[in-house]
Amino acid sequence: MITHISPKQLAEWIAGATDGIRPLVLDVREKWEQQTASIAPADFELVAIPMGEIPQRLAELDPARPIACLCHHGMRSLRVAGFLESQGFESVANITGGIDAWSAELDPAVPRY
Numbered sequence: 001m002i003t004h005i006s007p008k009q010l011a012e013w014i015a016g017a018t019d020g021i022r023p024l025v026l027d028v029r030e031k032w033e034q035q036t037a038s039i040a041p042a043d044f045e046l047v048a049i050p051m052g053e054i055p056q057r058l059a060e061l062d063p064a065r066p067i068a069c070l071c072h073h074g075m076r077s078l079r080v081a082g083f084l085e086s087q088g089f090e091s092v093a094n095i096t097g098g099i100d101a102w103s104a105e106l107d108p109a110v111p112r113y
Contacts, residue, residue: 066091
């Protein structure tokens with residue numbers, strides 16, 4: 001089941017990770033979007049793979065690792081989260097509202113576009 005978390009809830013979701021596995025935030029936006037606005041990893045690893053490249057690059061992701069998907073507003077990331085879940089990934093979350101909500105809720109220094 002896909003968990004829906006707001007940017008403010010990400011730290012709590014990360015803290016809930018078990019077995020000492022460091023969670024991953026998967027940014028599925030296009031490269032130009034990542035260059036326009038990005039986040040700095042805190043207690044998580046940040047990996048950027050555009051949504052269209054996920055199927056070909058699936059082997060780069062660990063199905064046992066908690067993954068929170070991020071996009072601009074939360075729709076592409078929800079689709080990727082659903083795809084990952086269908087591929088057997090065990091702990092998948094969608095960051096609802098995406099980087100736009102991240103800017104509004106957590107870090108106004110992150111540009112909105």
